[in-house]
Amino acid sequence: MASEPIIELAGLGKQFHTANGPVTALDDINLTIEKGEIFGIIGLSGAGKSTLVRCINFLEIPTAGKVLFEKQDMGALDEKGRRMARRSMGMIFQQFNLLAQRNVLRNVCFPLEIAGVPKAEARKRAEELLCMVGLEDRMKAYPAQLSGGQKQRVAIARALATNPKVLLCDEATSALDPNTTKSILQLLKKINQELGVTVIVITHEMAVIEAICDRVAIIDQSHIAEVGKVSDIFSQPRSRIGRQLILGDAVDNVSFSGTRQIRIIFDGRASSEPIIANMILACKTAVNIMYAATKDLGGTAMGQMIIQLPEEEAEARRITNYLSTMKVPYEEVREDAV
Amino acid sequence: MQFDATIWSMLGTGILETIYMVAMSSIFSYIIGIPLGVILVVTAKDGIKPVPAVEKILGIIINLLRSVPFIILAIMLIPVTRKIMGTTIGPNALVFPLIVAGAPYIARMVESSFREIDAGVIEAAKSMGASTWQIIYKVLLPESKPSLLVGAAISVTTILGYTAMGGFVGAGGLGTIAINYGYYRYQTDIMLITVAIMVIIVQIIQESFMKLSKANDKRIR
Numbered sequence A: 001m002a003s004e005p006i007i008e009l010a011g012l013g014k015q016f017h018t019a020n021g022p023v024t025a026l027d028d029i030n031l032t033i034e035k036g037e038i039f040g041i042i043g044l045s046g047a048g049k050s051t052l053v054r055c056i057n058f059l060e061i062p063t064a065g066k067v068l069f070e071k072q073d074m075g076a077l078d079e080k081g082r083r084m085a086r087r088s089m090g091m092i093f094q095q096f097n098l099l100a101q102r103n104v105l106r107n108v109c110f111p112l113e114i115a116g117v118p119k120a121e122a123r124k125r126a127e128e129l130l131c132m133v134g135l136e137d138r139m140k141a142y143p144a145q146l147s148g149g150q151k152q153r154v155a156i157a158r159a160l161a162t163n164p165k166v167l168l169c170d171e172a173t174s175a176l177d178p179n180t181t182k183s184i185l186q187l188l189k190k191i192n193q194e195l196g197v198t199v200i201v202i203t204h205e206m207a208v209i210e211a212i213c214d215r216v217a218i219i220d221q222s223h224i225a226e227v228g229k230v231s232d233i234f235s236q237p238r239s240r241i242g243r244q245l246i247l248g249d250a251v252d253n254v255s256f257s258g259t260r261q262i263r264i265i266f267d268g269r270a271s272s273e274p275i276i277a278n279m280i281l282a283c284k285t286a287v288n289i290m291y292a293a294t295k296d297l298g299g300t301a302m303g304q305m306i307i308q309l310p311e312e313e314a315e316a317r318r319i320t321n322y323l324s325t326m327k328v329p330y331e332e333v334r335e336d337a338v
Numbered sequence B: 001m002q003f004d005a006t007i008w009s010m011l012g013t014g015i016l017e018t019i020y021m022v023a024m025s026s027i028f029s030y031i032i033g034i035p036l037g038v039i040l041v042v043t044a045k046d047g048i049k050p051v052p053a054v055e056k057i058l059g060i061i062i063n064l065l066r067s068v069p070f071i072i073l074a075i076m077l078i079p080v081t082r083k084i085m086g087t088t089i090g091p092n093a094l095v096f097p098l099i100v101a102g103a104p105y106i107a108r109m110v111e112s113s114f115r116e117i118d119a120g121v122i123e124a125a126k127s128m129g130a131s132t133w134q135i136i137y138k139v140l141l142p143e144s145k146p147s148l149l150v151g152a153a154i155s156v157t158t159i160l161g162y163t164a165m166g167g168f169v170g171a172g173g174l175g176t177i178a179i180n181y182g183y184y185r186y187q188t189d190i191m192l193i194t195v196a197i198m199v200i201i202v203q204i205i206q207e208s209f210m211k212l213s214k215a216n217d218k219r220i221r
Helices: A049-056 A079-086 A104-114 A119-132 A148-160 A178-195 A206-212 A230-235 A240-247 A249-253 A275-283 A313-325 B005-042 B052-067 B070-076 B078-085 B091-115 B119-127 B132-143 B145-169 B173-184 B188-216
Strands: A005-018 A021-034 A038-042 A064-069 A089-093 A166-170 A198-203 A215-220 A223-229 A261-270 A288-297 A300-308 A330-333
Touching: A005 A049, A005 A198, A021 A049, A021 A064, A021 A198, A021 A215, A021 A223, A038 A049, A038 A178, A038 A206, A049 A064, A049 A166, A049 A198, A089 A148, A089 B119, A104 A119, A104 A148, A104 B132, A119 A148, A148 A166, A148 A178, A166 A178, A178 A198, A178 A206, A198 A206, A206 A230, A215 A230, A215 A240, A223 A230, A223 A240, A230 A240, A261 A275, A261 A313, A275 A300, A275 A313, B005 B052, B005 B091, B005 B132, B005 B145, B005 B173, B005 B188, B052 B091, B070 B078, B070 B091, B070 B145, B078 B091, B091 B145, B119 B132, B132 B145, B145 B173, B145 B188, B173 B188
Parallel strands: A038 A198, A038 A215, A089 A166, A166 A198
Antiparallel strands: A005 A021, A005 A064, A215 A223, A261 A300, A261 A330, A288 A300
């Protein structure tokens, strides 16, 4: 992919003035988004990611730094120039934000009406887009008659109507169920690949980033914690927040110092049964594998494994209870006996 | 007493005069009230084009006009009414104070209808590069149509109530009949008939606007 920046954020900052004094939502944000990539911005709620995406199209006016869109300084544009620039940046939202009193077709025509496109032409373009998002049979329906996924498809078609170069997605899948999320993400990927639209995805879900993004920026407490290729960040998160988002809370919190160990005995259960993995999933806690010697003898597992139980007594008890329930033989071991 | 043809024709004229006053003042109150409502919402601190000073001053004027009871406003305005309408009695004379009282009332109704629109929808329009004017006539007005129609049922009914008070300043219409017969002449029966007619008119106004609102609302599955 030829790397040519489409959006550059330089020293971007945003302060809000509230009754309790100024609140910094963004501070010294430096990011370059390349043409044609799917760029993810992830952070916990309140990290500033929604403000960040709104600074890109100047729905929020930054209080420091610059936004360059195709080398054009957004801050140097007048009101009219900004409106023109926004037509090159489609946006979709968590709550879809469709016009409730317009049917699907007229919703997609809306940005074209705003841009002054002749009616017949707008209608034709809207129909094409609705076919692309798979809603050719719901053109006359009103938003209230659609499911969440269908509404987001309409919103996507609407955002693409003016042939934007960038599609900003603000928590676009956060109100959808997992299956619908998957199909919407696939649609975004298809748009990126077939139309070459640069996609910027704002989310708090790591799974979304993992599914479609090329690069990701992790934002935490108004700052960029780290930026990089998704594969690099996933394999080696450097920042504390990165580790938390990718590895989850459990890893940091489970302590194993000086706790009980048990020996699990494999005495002829099917080796195809993932006992330890199931146990971890069911008990939702980590165990520390100290020693293992198992063999697969013609489909049966033989041998033993010593695991260290979490320090937290309730979690340790969950594990022993699980093993008893599943009739997996085990015994307590003393640390010096290993 | 006998209900002869004179009384029936008087009631007929009363109905027509009342309808005339309500219709004329409602139309003009809306012509003035809708833009005022738009200005209130657009210039508000969280509006599309915040100009807090405008919103504040307009809000104070509206509150001032709304805090004067209609019958007192109508009397206060008599010199102005004479200048503008050329007369101070009859249905035409009352239309002027009705507009002065109705427009600010409608401005507030329109304002509250606009405020029901999800801020996200307006944000979406902005993200597409819509101008303030485009947001007003392509988002605010069409999206709040059902709510505006419900508001109209309330506003027009209120204006109907004002016309009845106009009876005290010789406006004509059903209010004048009710006051002349029921209050000055103790002919309760005629007053009761006018009240019954008013009740029917209110019912018709209320029902038709509610039906219109429902028919226009696409949010209902």
